[in-house]
Amino acid sequence: MIPRALLLLTVGSTLGCGLIAGAFFAFSSFVMPALAKLPPAQGIAAMQSINVVVLNRSFLGVFVGTAGACLILAVVSLFSWSEAGSRLRVAGSALYITGTFLVTMARNVPLNDALARVSPAAAEAAETWSRYVPAWTAWNTVRTLAALASAALFTLALVQSARAD
Template sequence: MITFALKLFAALGCGLIAGVFFAFSTFVMSALARLQTAQGIAAFQSINITVYNPWFMGAFLGTASTCIFLAVSSLLKWQQHGAAYLLVGSLLYLAGTVGVTILFNVPLNDALAVVDPGSADGASLWSRFVPNWTFWNHVRTIAALAAAAVFAISLGDRYL
């Protein structure tokens, strides 16, 4: 019963995070890019501050914690039917979503956080930031959605 609950939580968490990232990939970044450069930078700087809240971080890190637990559990029970689904789903989320966030999106966010929105350096950074950040956001969107799908598949098999 606990394994079912953890798989359900992982599927829902991955899907929720995929939805947040999907929104950024499909319209938020486009809307920010349409603003005057200084306004776009200032808006994204504000987003970077407000993203650190209990709701988003709880979903993002709570899902990661669940995936770590399920990955370890799958390795310890590798002979059991369905262990591969748990490992693959967990790795998709941990590497493709959390890993990409840490390695690519956060450093881009950090660089943008210290730039003056009205400066020439800010404009130069913004012109590179939007396509680069969006590309890596697409990657983590796809990874989180794929992880949600794998966990959903694992829920549908009573032997998993």
């Protein structure tokens, strides 16, 4: 039987991963393609604004909070390795932390920081934007798939735990 705290942590991680996957999916599927259709100066200005506004309590709370929950979930699951769902919880946690959180820090944030230093009206802005959009979108798609797969693994862990009861 899965302890109540572990159940709640798994459900919370599942929901957090799903929310993040949805937000990132929106960017890869229609936000970035829409921004790419704008003149480069407008696309850059819009993305620079988004990159400032995204640093808010609600988004960061879910994004960072889910990473923290996954870390706790992985550690607890390693200590209860033989229990139903433990392997799936560790896999889901590792995937979110590496494929979503660390990819963000190592790939998307540096791209955003570089874009923040570009003046939308500068001569090199169009060239920077033409490199930024496909690179940022590709890494964002990696984050999307990792968060979605994590949510699926956590869901399977919940099912496996429920069947073991």
